[in-house]
Amino acid sequence: MQLAKFDLSNYKDCLIVTDGKLQELYNIYGDNIFVIPRGELAKNFTTVQELCSWFLSKNLRKNQTVVAVGGGSVGDTVGFACSIYKRGVNVLHVPTTLLAMVDSSIGGKTAIDLDGVKNAVGSFHLGDVLLDVDFLNTLPNDQMQNGHGEILKYRMLTQQIDDIFARCNIQDTIWACAKWKQAVCEIDPFDQGIRQRLNFGHTIGHAMELTLDIPHGLAVINGIYYETLLAYKLGLCDQNYLNKWQNEATKLTNICPTLTETMLDATLQDKKNDNDLVTFVLPNKFERVQLPLSQLKDLLLN
Ligand SMILES: NC(=O)c1ccc[n+]([C@@H]2O[C@H](COP(=O)([O-])OP(=O)(O)OC[C@H]3O[C@@H](n4cnc5c(N)ncnc54)[C@H](O)[C@@H]3O)[C@@H](O)[C@H]2O)c1
Numbered sequence: 001m002q003l004a005k006f007d008l009s010n011y012k013d014c015l016i017v018t019d020g021k022l023q024e025l026y027n028i029y030g031d032n033i034f035v036i037p038r039g040e041l042a043k044n045f046t047t048v049q050e051l052c053s054w055f056l057s058k059n060l061r062k063n064q065t066v067v068a069v070g071g072g073s074v075g076d077t078v079g080f081a082c083s084i085y086k087r088g089v090n091v092l093h094v095p096t097t098l099l100a101m102v103d104s105s106i107g108g109k110t111a112i113d114l115d116g117v118k119n120a121v122g123s124f125h126l127g128d129v130l131l132d133v134d135f136l137n138t139l140p141n142d143q144m145q146n147g148h149g150e151i152l153k154y155r156m157l158t159q160q161i162d163d164i165f166a167r168c169n170i171q172d173t174i175w176a177c178a179k180w181k182q183a184v185c186e187i188d189p190f191d192q193g194i195r196q197r198l199n200f201g202h203t204i205g206h207a208m209e210l211t212l213d214i215p216h217g218l219a220v221i222n223g224i225y226y227e228t229l230l231a232y233k234l235g236l237c238d239q240n241y242l243n244k245w246q247n248e249a250t251k252l253t254n255i256c257p258t259l260t261e262t263m264l265d266a267t268l269q270d271k272k273n274d275n276d277l278v279t280f281v282l283p284n285k286f287e288r289v290q291l292p293l294s295q296l297k298d299l300l301l302n
């Protein structure tokens with residue numbers, strides 16, 4: 001992983017994949033460029049098949065690298081295609097959204113959607129990462145908020161990142177989050193232990209994303225707000241801790257004022273669950289906690 005300016009002319013010998021918006025914004029043209037649809041529309045077998053056919057037509061060999069320039073959607077799709085083409089070719093991720101810089105480009109998870117199910121098909125395929133924070137200059141505010149949801153999570157997970165964030169340097173903050181995720185993924189590459197801490201805020205977050213149809217980042221900020229409340233009600237953190245972090249979450253977005261039974265029912269769909277227990281990693285120790293849905297409702301709906 002490196003912090004550097006992305007210079008297209010350094011990658012003349014590589015195949016580069018991006019989306020149409022980034023192509024226009026950053027003048028990414030040439031014989032070695034392939035454009036895939038924007039956002040979630042890219043994450044399907046059609047795009048993966050088109051990519052693999054293009055790799056073949058370009059005679060991509062196992063020792064060559066494919067460069068994925070884009071947000072998490074480009075990274076997930078290109079990463080997946082690279083993991084299956086000739087049983088695996090190298091990928092270099094050049095993340096262009098804040099979310100991709102601090103989260104999706106690191107750790108090797110790739111995925112596409114199938115039959116309306118998000119990330120239904122995927123693989124683990126570690127790539128290299130080049131971080132160029134100048135891409136953020138063109139990123140719309142709602143997309144910045146998606147990344148800030150994840151950064152809030154990292155700030156709660158490590159005091160060191162919260163201290164760096166307090167110095168108001170976005171590049172240092174991104175680097176610290178990315179390095180921390182990389183270190184955690186090296187210890188637990190297949191998500192069996194400590195890597196699960198990165199799911200903090202995501203059990204209730206995913207349920208709200210699903211039921212309210214709101215962007216991921218917004219849902220994660222809400223998830224962090226309510227999962228911290230849950231930790232407090234279970235006696236896992238004190239009132240000061242709760243106030244501090246709920247206040248930080250409120251600074252980032254308007255928090256949905258109440259949770260509903262439908263939202264909590266949706267937590268059962270989370271893939272981390274065993275049987276009918278809902279699984280969380282809760283502050284302030286970020287250990288795994290499993291609760292029956294009825295107890296969750298008693299704690300959060302009253
Ligand atoms: N693999 C993982 O570990 C992991 C983790 C989290 C999320 N994800 C996945 O990431 C995806 C979301 O990714 P995302 O939030 O990065 O958004 P995205 O990749 O879907 O991009 C959203 C939009 O932003 C535009 N965009 C990207 N960079 C830009 C820039 N610098 N300036 C202007 N516009 C720009 C894109 O063209 C697109 O229209 C989801 O599919 C999610 O499942 C994967």
Ligand SMILES: [Zn+2]
Pocket residue numbers: 150202216220
């Ligand atoms: Zn997330």
